[in-house]
Amino acid sequence: MEVKERIIEGAAQLFLREGVRKVTMDQLASSLGISKRTIYEVFSNKDEILKETILRHINQQRLQTERLSQESETALHFFVSILNQGIENLKAVNPQFVNELRVYYPSIWSSIICTSQDYNIFQTIKIIQRGIIEGVFRDDMDVTVVSKFIIESLSILANQDIFPTHIYAPAKLYRDSIITLVRGICSVKGIQMLENELNSRINN
Amino acid sequence: MEVKERIIEGAAQLFLREGVRKVTMDQLASSLGISKRTIYEVFSNKDEILKETILRHINQQRLQTERLSQESETALHFFVSILNQGIENLKAVNPQFVNELRVYYPSIWSSIICTSQDYNIFQTIKIIQRGIIEGVFRDDMDVTVVSKFIIESLSILANQDIFPTHIYAPAKLYRDSIITLVRGICSVKGIQMLENELNSRINN
DNA sequence: AAAAAACTATTATAGTTTATTTAGTTTTGG
DNA sequence: CCAAAACTAAATAAACTATAATAGTTTTTT
The missing domain is CATH 1.10.357 (Tetracycline Repressor; domain 2)
Structure with a gap:
C-alpha cells in the first residue's frame, strides 16, 4: 500500500506536468528510485496508473473545495x-x-x-x-x-x-x-x- | 475597378466561410460566373486576393465601429x-x-x-x-x-x-x-x- | 473580349515502408 | 528480495514514393 501510493504520487507529478506519453515507464521508475519490475508488481499497466492518478487528483480537488466551503x-x-x-x-x-x-x-x-x-x-x-x-x-x-x-x-x-x-x-x-x-x-x-x-x- | 471589387467581394464570402485552401481558384471563378483568366488579369496570384480580401474585411469592421461610435x-x-x-x-x-x-x-x-x-x-x-x-x-x-x-x-x-x-x-x-x-x-x-x-x- | 476548356508544373496528400521508441517481460547481480 | 540491465513485441514516428489536386498559363470557342 505504501509503494502504490508513492507510485501514484510520482506519476501524478510527472503526468500532470509533462503529459502522459512523454513520460516513459523507465523515467517514472528511475524518478521514484525503484525498478519497473516493482511498478508492474503493483499495477498491471500504464493505463491503470493513469486512471488512479486522475482519480486521486480529482479527489484532492474536491476535498480542497470542501475545505474552502467550510472556511x-x-x-x-x-x-x-x-x-x-x-x-x-x-x-x-x-x-x-x-x-x-x-x-x-x-x-x-x-x-x-x-x-x-x-x-x-x-x-x-x-x-x-x-x-x-x-x-x-x-x-x-x-x-x-x-x-x-x-x-x-x-x-x-x-x-x-x-x-x-x-x-x-x-x-x-x-x-x-x-x-x-x-x-x-x-x-x-x-x-x-x-x-x-x-x-x-x-x-x- | 468594378471587376476587382466583385472578385474581392466573392472571395471574402468564400474564404471567410470555408477557409482559404478549401476554396480553389476554379470554384471562385465559377461562383462569380467569370473565368480564371479574368481573375488573373486583375490579380497576379491567390495570395494577393487573400491579402486584399482581409484588408477590406478589417476596414469594413473599422467603419462599423466608427458608426457605432457616432451613434x-x-x-x-x-x-x-x-x-x-x-x-x-x-x-x-x-x-x-x-x-x-x-x-x-x-x-x-x-x-x-x-x-x-x-x-x-x-x-x-x-x-x-x-x-x-x-x-x-x-x-x-x-x-x-x-x-x-x-x-x-x-x-x-x-x-x-x-x-x-x-x-x-x-x-x-x-x-x-x-x-x-x-x-x-x-x-x-x-x-x-x-x-x-x-x-x-x-x-x- | 471574355468564357470555357485544356494543359502543365508544382505542391499537397495518401499510402507504404523503414527506423525508432517504449510498454511490458525476463534475466542478471548485489 | 529488489534494483539494474537486457530483451522483445508492438506501437509511433520518420522517410519516402506514388498519386491526386490545384495554382497559374495557354489555347480554343463563342
Missing part, C-alpha cells in the same frame, strides 16, 4: 475562493495532458474527465443559486449560461499562452479579472460586500 | 455595442480560416492580423479609459489586463464549439454574458445606467 461564511466569499482555486488547479496541469486524454485515452476522457467537468458545472450552478438566495447575486440571469461562461473564462485566465504567469501575476489576474467576473453577477448588495472585503484585505 | 452617446452604450458587434464579427469567420492564416500564410498573419488585433486591444483600452473618465467604469483596474480579458472572453462567446448559436441564442449570451462582463467593470454609477438602459429596452 467560507458567505456564498460570495466561497465563490471567489473557488475561482481562485480553479485557476491555480488549471495552471498546474499541462494542457498537453488534457489533450492526450481526449485523443489517446477516450475511455478515460468520457468516463472520468467529462463526468468531473459536469460535476464542476453543477457545483458552480449550486453556488450561484445559493448566492441568489442570499441576495448577493443577481436574480435576472440564466444561471446555466453564466456558469458555463465563468468556467470557460477561467480556462482563459489559466492559459499560459494568453496570460503567462511571469507577466500577469496571480494577484493581478485576481484583482482585474476574477473580481470583474464576480462583480458582473453581483447584485447591488453583493457589490457592496465585495468592496468591503477587498478593502479589508488591503488594510490587513 | 452612441455614452462610453457605456458604445462599449456594449462594440462587444455585441465583436461577437457577431468573430462568428462570421470560420476559425479554420484564422488557423490557416497563422499556419500557411505567416507573413499575412504577422503583418495584417497581428496588427489588427493590437489595434482592437488599443481601441478597447481607449473606450474603457473614456468610461473611467465619464465615471461609469471602475478606476481601480489595470485597464490593459481587463481589456485583454474581455477580448479573450469574446472569442469564447463566439466559439461555436462552446456556445453553439442554436443552443445559446445571441440574445441569451448578450443578457447573461456580455452584460455580466460589462457590469463587472462598471462603477456604481455605471451599473445604475446599465440597469436603466436594460429596463428601457424591455419596455420598448
